[in-house]
Amino acid sequence: MENKVLEIINKIREAKNLQPVSELQITDNLREDLELTSFDLAELTVNLEDEYDIDIFEDGLVNTVGEIYKKLQN
């Protein structure tokens, strides 16, 4: 799962001409550390939803990579 999240985030970064990150830390902030805008977060949700059938933003904001993992594990 962690690899999949990394892959999706790197693809979003690639589309914005940003360097891929080699690994994700659970404390990484999606907006500040990974430089994702709300449009990028929307893209992230739709791709995770296709993969895991879970809408990570359904009940409020998710800020860090750790919070994404938590949502997907539940």
Added chain:
Amino acid sequence: MAIFLIDNTREYSYEMLVDRINQHRNYYPLFKSSDLFSYFENIVKAIITNQSLVLIDSDLNPSELDDLDESKVNESVSLGEYYFSNIDQVISALKESKSEITIFTSGTTGQPKKVIHSINSLTRVVRIGEKYKNNIWAYAYNPTHMAGLQVFFQAFVNNNTLVNVFNDSRSEVYQKISKYQVTHISATPTFYRLLLPFEKSYRCVQRVTFGGEKSDNRLYENILMIFPEAKINNVYASTEAGSLFAAKGDNFQISESNKDKFKVVDDELLIHKSLLGKSESFKFEGDYYHSGDLIEWVDKGEGIFKFKSRKNELINIGGYKVNPIEVEDVINEIVGVRQSLVYGKANSVLGNILIAEVQLSGDIILSDLDIRKILKSKLQDFKIPRKIKFVDSFSLTRTGKIKRS
């Protein structure tokens, strides 16, 4: 005797049609048939004897329509005595008919709506004369809908031949164009895209008409390679109003005589009720009907305008309004893309997220990122689909437009 219809390999002359009309003096007010000749025979009989008629699709399940009595489908009604000695008499009777024809919207979205038309409103833009005399039409529309009726009447009153190509494959269409030396084609952009890519040119085709959906310049260019002798035009025909304007290129013109029958409010085209059929589903503001079509003036004084999009098609992406047609146009311009469909999907972050389904042509290899990179140089960021799905085909409505779910 002129050929009226070629369907599959069968040929029907106008003489056969007159004979059938005289021999069988009955008709079906609610006729469901997949046989095109019987279908046209029924329409013509109803019209020339001033009967009313409801047109339903051959594959329609009556439960799809609210107020349709299933037991009445294909119930025959006697027409009494009449005799037509030739096709000219039939055509004269047709032109003066007081019949009311009920048709249904195909709806790229939503439930079909019922609209009642007079023969007058259905034949408003039909042209008759020497120069229309020897036309051979590829019949590419569903015959129960407005565009199909327009082509039928145009061909019929000029004793033209109709060659049925509706729902045919690419190779079948080409084979028929060549075999029957088709001169005129009127169809949706979706139909013309089916004919790509260019392999061989067909010089017999003189006129290519686009209708129903928005097309793009690249499609025009490709079609002109296939039909190098053809003149291209657009037609605006709606179930509600029939044909209202003809056009050159992407533009349409409101005629001088109809000038007071249109208004434009907030870019939306409003049509005066006198130009419309009758329907309970129409909502009027004063005497005007909201068409839902957004337009842009090219030359207001001359009444020349172009269509931008459908009003309800705008998608709200995080507060930005996106016109999916505009995005589709840009995607369709990319070399290797045959056709695309752009739509919004509910999303908890932005309200909606933009998705594109893309059909590639032939063995072209393009990735979703390739497409997004190309779009980046042409569109603002919020208009770029965040997900691109590659598809083999699109589902079509009964009139051959791409279905927007």
